[in-house]
Amino acid sequence: MRINILGVGFDNVTMEQAVAEGVRLTDTPGAHYVVTPNPEIVEVCREDPGAMAAVNGADLVLADGIGVVYGAKLLGTPLKGRAPGIEFAQRLMGRMAQNGKSLFLLGAKPGVAEKAAERLREQYPGLRVVGTHDGYFQEDGPVVEAIRDSGADVVFVCLGAPKQEKWMQKNGAACGAHLLIGLGGCLDVFSGQMQRAPEVFQRLGLEWFHRLLKNPSRLGRMMKLPLFLVHVAGEKRKRA
Numbered sequence: 001m002r003i004n005i006l007g008v009g010f011d012n013v014t015m016e017q018a019v020a021e022g023v024r025l026t027d028t029p030g031a032h033y034v035v036t037p038n039p040e041i042v043e044v045c046r047e048d049p050g051a052m053a054a055v056n057g058a059d060l061v062l063a064d065g066i067g068v069v070y071g072a073k074l075l076g077t078p079l080k081g082r083a084p085g086i087e088f089a090q091r092l093m094g095r096m097a098q099n100g101k102s103l104f105l106l107g108a109k110p111g112v113a114e115k116a117a118e119r120l121r122e123q124y125p126g127l128r129v130v131g132t133h134d135g136y137f138q139e140d141g142p143v144v145e146a147i148r149d150s151g152a153d154v155v156f157v158c159l160g161a162p163k164q165e166k167w168m169q170k171n172g173a174a175c176g177a178h179l180l181i182g183l184g185g186c187l188d189v190f191s192g193q194m195q196r197a198p199e200v201f202q203r204l205g206l207e208w209f210h211r212l213l214k215n216p217s218r219l220g221r222m223m224k225l226p227l228f229l230v231h232v233a234g235e236k237r238k239r240a
């Protein structure tokens with residue numbers, strides 16, 4: 001059963017369970033997709049029914065941020081923990097490398113996905129990165145075709161939210177892959193263009209703060225976090 005936070009249903013899983021489910025879905029016929037919403041995306045979903053449907057339509061909904069875990073606790077329906085998208089992707093790539101599975105990287109500015117592919121091949125010997133495409137295209141058709149032709153088992157879809165969630169819902173089945181995962185800015189990190197926050201920030205759940213320090217223009221977007229907490233508090237009163 002999913003834990004409902006302001007309309008978004010989160011799967012109550014540990015990181016290990018999430019990865020095991022990712023591996024299982026990769027081996028299951030048909031197309032499946034994973035989303036990793038943070039509070040900002042929950043707020044976007046509240047205002048955009050299409051985004052809400054795409055997120056809730058996923059086969060696996062992981063709590064990306066500490067804010068979601070905190071919100072769940074405030075509502076009296078705690079989650080087992082958070083499962084940041086980037087870490088989920090890294091662990092899954094480890095398993096894919098062992099199992100000889102193939103990966104397609106979609107998204108980010110031209111050149112970034114190729115660079116990420118190079119580095120990931122080095123970091124995960126045995127991982128087959130079978131194709132890349134940047135995230136600034138006009139038509140879905142040729143991109144879907146490229147993924148289908150690559151024969152990839154898994155696709156990392158990094159177009160930002162809620163574009164990537166809607167894209168996976170609409171195009172997932174046509175891509176021929178078994179698993180698509182919406183991963184926001186992950187290719188920028190995998191390519192080495194952007195550093196993840198130092199571990200101490202990660203441990204304290206302050207990765208968002210580090211990203212804000214590095215890129216103050218995110219402040220507008222991040223104002224959604226206090227709004228999220230206000231809405232959670234309102235929901236708690238309603239449920240009481």
Ligand code: UDP
Binds near residue numbers: 107158185
């Ligand atoms: N992006 C893209 N196509 C677009 C818009 C964005 O490929 O039309 C990419 C962008 O280059 C970046 C990622 O999507 O690599 C979004 O990063 P952001 O930090 O906004 O995502 P978050 O992790 O916060 O969801």
